[in-house]
Amino acid sequence: MSIGTGTYTPNPGAAPVGRMIGAQTALETRMLLRNGEQLLLTVVIPTLLLVLFSGVDIIDTGDGKSVDFLTPGVLALAVMSTAFTGQAIATGFERRYGVLKRLGASPLPRWGLMTAKTLSVLVTEVLQIVLLTVIAFALGWSPHGNPFAVLLLLVLGTAAFSGLGLLMAGTLKAEATLAAANLVFLLLLVGGGVIVPMDKFPGGVQTALGLLPISALSDGLRDVLQHGASMPWGDLGILAVWTVLGLGAAARFFRWE
Numbered sequence: 001m002s003i004g005t006g007t008y009t010p011n012p013g014a015a016p017v018g019r020m021i022g023a024q025t026a027l028e029t030r031m032l033l034r035n036g037e038q039l040l041l042t043v044v045i046p047t048l049l050l051v052l053f054s055g056v057d058i059i060d061t062g063d064g065k066s067v068d069f070l071t072p073g074v075l076a077l078a079v080m081s082t083a084f085t086g087q088a089i090a091t092g093f094e095r096r097y098g099v100l101k102r103l104g105a106s107p108l109p110r111w112g113l114m115t116a117k118t119l120s121v122l123v124t125e126v127l128q129i130v131l132l133t134v135i136a137f138a139l140g141w142s143p144h145g146n147p148f149a150v151l152l153l154l155v156l157g158t159a160a161f162s163g164l165g166l167l168m169a170g171t172l173k174a175e176a177t178l179a180a181a182n183l184v185f186l187l188l189l190v191g192g193g194v195i196v197p198m199d200k201f202p203g204g205v206q207t208a209l210g211l212l213p214i215s216a217l218s219d220g221l222r223d224v225l226q227h228g229a230s231m232p233w234g235d236l237g238i239l240a241v242w243t244v245l246g247l248g249a250a251a252r253f254f255r256w257e
Helices: 017-034 036-055 066-096 099-104 110-138 147-171 174-191 203-209 213-225 233-253
Strands: none
Touching: 017 036, 017 066, 017 110, 036 066, 036 110, 066 099, 066 110, 066 147, 066 174, 066 213, 110 147, 147 174, 147 213, 147 233, 213 233
């Protein structure tokens, strides 16, 4: 019995781009969730802050329950910790060790790699938000407002912080990225309206801090979830500007090696 020609002929070639991006997204997500430092930044710290400051009257958060003020800020912090701090550190060391250079030479296009990293950030954020929301409800949180506005704020906040994180990772050395990303995280935790109300700062400082992406995200979420605002256009505008500046600069100045 003869076998027809071509029955076992190899058919080499790259997989469809969508499948490659999906596989890379799954890999990026697993790597992120297995990293102890990343889990500390993305899960442990936001959870501890929410539980501690909701249960102990340390900071005057104004009228109403502390958890109603704190939850939007902690959600904003979770976005920043994943999209900015965690992504900047991980990408910076991947760049240092030549991982990005090797992946850039693979069939997965560079824009596909960046897309996979962004999707991995979004998957992680969904897990963070679900966890923090469950904890907040257990602490007595009573959210209000437009869910679409919340979604839009979270998406724009993710895009803004992702662009800034990639810009830092693609221009600084890995050690400098590690130090700078953690320093920025700590500074914005204190001065970004996350746990300390913005009205506690002097007028001029308050105005300047209000232009930061973390302030716009936390204040916007607070306006919607605590005060029932329909659409915080001012905060969305600030996040949109940071998104354009961050992603544009990252695309322009990112170095792969």
